[in-house]
Amino acid sequence: MCPDRTLDIELRLLIEGIYLKYSYDFRDYSGASLKRRVLHALSKFECETISELQARVLHDSQLFSELLQFLTIPVSEMFRDPTYYLAIREHVVPVLKTYPSLKIWIAGCSTGEEVYSMAILFKEEGLLDRTLIYATDINPQSLDRARRGVFPLERVRTYTQSYQQAGGKSSFSDYYTAAYDGALFDKALMTNVTFADHSLATDMVFSETQFISCRNVLIYFNKSLQNRAFGLFHESLCHRGFLGLGSKESLDFSAYAGHFEPVVKKERLFRRL
Amino acid sequence: MKQESDTVFSLAQRQIEAIVIGASAGGLQALSVLLVGLPKNFPLPIVVVIHMPEGKDSKLAEIFRARLEIDVKEADEKEPLHPGTLYFASPGYHLLIEQDRTLSLSREERVHFSRPSIDVLFESAADVFGEHLCGVLLTGANEDGAAGLRAIHRSGGMTIVQDPAEALVPTMPEAALKLFTPDFVLPVRDINTLLVELEQNNA
Numbered sequence: 001m002c003p004d005r006t007l008d009i010e011l012r013l014l015i016e017g018i019y020l021k022y023s024y025d026f027r028d029y030s031g032a033s034l035k036r037r038v039l040h041a042l043s044k045f046e047c048e049t050i051s052e053l054q055a056r057v058l059h060d061s062q063l064f065s066e067l068l069q070f071l072t073i074p075v076s077e078m079f080r081d082p083t084y085y086l087a088i089r090e091h092v093v094p095v096l097k098t099y100p101s102l103k104i105w106i107a108g109c110s111t112g113e114e115v116y117s118m119a120i121l122f123k124e125e126g127l128l129d130r131t132l133i134y135a136t137d138i139n140p141q142s143l144d145r146a147r148r149g150v151f152p153l154e155r156v157r158t159y160t161q162s163y164q165q166a167g168g169k170s171s172f173s174d175y176y177t178a179a180y181d182g183a184l185f186d187k188a189l190m191t192n193v194t195f196a197d198h199s200l201a202t203d204m205v206f207s208e209t210q211f212i213s214c215r216n217v218l219i220y221f222n223k224s225l226q227n228r229a230f231g232l233f234h235e236s237l238c239h240r241g242f243l244g245l246g247s248k249e250s251l252d253f254s255a256y257a258g259h260f261e262p263v264v265k266k267e268r269l270f271r272r273l
Numbered sequence: 274m275k276q277e278s279d280t281v282f283s284l285a286q287r288q289i290e291a292i293v294i295g296a297s298a299g300g301l302q303a304l305s306v307l308l309v310g311l312p313k314n315f316p317l318p319i320v321v322v323i324h325m326p327e328g329k330d331s332k333l334a335e336i337f338r339a340r341l342e343i344d345v346k347e348a349d350e351k352e353p354l355h356p357g358t359l360y361f362a363s364p365g366y367h368l369l370i371e372q373d374r375t376l377s378l379s380r381e382e383r384v385h386f387s388r389p390s391i392d393v394l395f396e397s398a399a400d401v402f403g404e405h406l407c408g409v410l411l412t413g414a415n416e417d418g419a420a421g422l423r424a425i426h427r428s429g430g431m432t433i434v435q436d437p438a439e440a441l442v443p444t445m446p447e448a449a450l451k452l453f454t455p456d457f458v459l460p461v462r463d464i465n466t467l468l469v470e471l472e473q474n475n476a
Contacts, residue, residue, distance in 0.1 A: 008372075030369075030371060030377040030379075031371055031372055032369035032370060032371050032372075032377055032397040032400070032401075033367070033369055033377060033379040033381065035400070036369075036379075036381075036393070036396070036397070037381070073379070073380060073381050075380055075381060075382060081328075216380045219350050219366075219377065219378045219379065219380070220379065222351075223351060226351075246380075247365075248349070248350055248363055248366055248378050249350065250349070250350075253351075
């Protein structure tokens with residue numbers, strides 16, 4: 001018995017259709033997780049088949065915006081993996097302090113938790129005023145939420161712990177105002193942040209940067225798309241610029257393995273050669 | 274459940290190409306018994322999800338490497354499955370199998386409060402291997418894995434549930450038994466015997 005591949009054919013057609021119609025390119029995303037998310041969307045949109053969903057998506061751009069929420073993974077946390085941020089303080093910040101002005105890029109920033117975390121860290125290290133932060137994502141709704149800077153209050157306790165473990169130098173509550181069930185983060189942190197729609201799959205480099213953090217984005221890409229993303233990072237980073245990846249992501253075995261050296265291997269911090 | 278003769282028959286009928294195992298509370302102990310004595314040249318890859326607290330490094334690979342003859346490692350994203358190798362899912366990430374038989378990771382929402390989730394691994398594996406997959410569900414305190422094991426069953430794969438009477442926490446095996454009738458309900462020691470038989474089958 002051979003597994004029925006009709007579903008895979010439909011999935012491929014949907015992804016191709018989305019690319020042709022809306023220019024969102026999921027063609028080189030890892031298939032298993034993408035398929036899972038599309039099947040999840042089927043029940044949400046009450047479609048019997050992916051083909052039915054495809055027909056509706058092609059004729060209804062509003063529906064596509066809703067589907068995009070399923071295709072992307074808006075799951076994020078502040079100071080996720082505290083040791084990553086600690087390593088940035090210890091190994092990246094001292095070098096960044098030698099630059100008169102800085103540009104950093106948070107690629108795939110989702111709903112902004114990592115952007116706020118990084119801004120807080122840079123503020124405490126005395127770098128925020130001379131740093132321009134580009135925070136990019138392909139999901140406009142996520143970017144809107146990131147701009148708003150309101151995160152669920154129920155999660156702030158965890159964030160506070162992570163902040164402290166990440167070497168936080170102040171009191172975490174200094175950075176937000178609690179209102180109802182949300183924590184509104186200090187807008188001053190975002191003065192030098194530019195949120196922008198940018199795709200690692202289809203867009204080009206837009207600026208030279210000294211530090212790029214791109215965490216838990218590349219795991220959703222296949223090898224060739226990963227290589228494209230690494231190519232963009234390599235092009236954007238200045239000589240000896242820093243690249244930070246997610247805790248299970250690696251440059252090893254990529255086409256750019258020889259173009260970076262590890263700084264803190266365990267924290268996936270690299271430096272452009 | 275099948276009789277002894279059916280067992281031999283069903284084993285002889287199929288060529289298993291991969292084994293997936295899920296466990297939660299009590300899983301370490303069960304897994305130790307389950308995997309003991311698998312030879313270094315075991316012809317199948319084994320992929321395991323055990324629920325562990327997020328945010329900590331997993332010591333699973335280290336622990337089992339010392340005890341087993343087969344290769345043991347924490348699963349890396351995009352790595353191809355190799356025979357005779359045991360892959361553990363990392364805490365905080367779902368582990369999936371791609372059509373090209375490489376592993377991939379995901380930070381999507383928890384499933385049954387779990388990341389990694391057994392359902393996520395099992396369903397993706399069922400989709401890739403179809404009838405050439407063997408799924409094993411062990412002791413655990415929640416319902417993760419039951420739907421995934423049923424997916425393996427529906428794709429024609431072989432399904433084994435640890436005998437709830439023996440399981441340290443029977444919730445997980447019982448949840449599977451409520452959903453469908455697996456090929457085997459066995460104590461871990463017998464599942465171990467069966468895996469070794471699989472090896473001889475494939476040899």
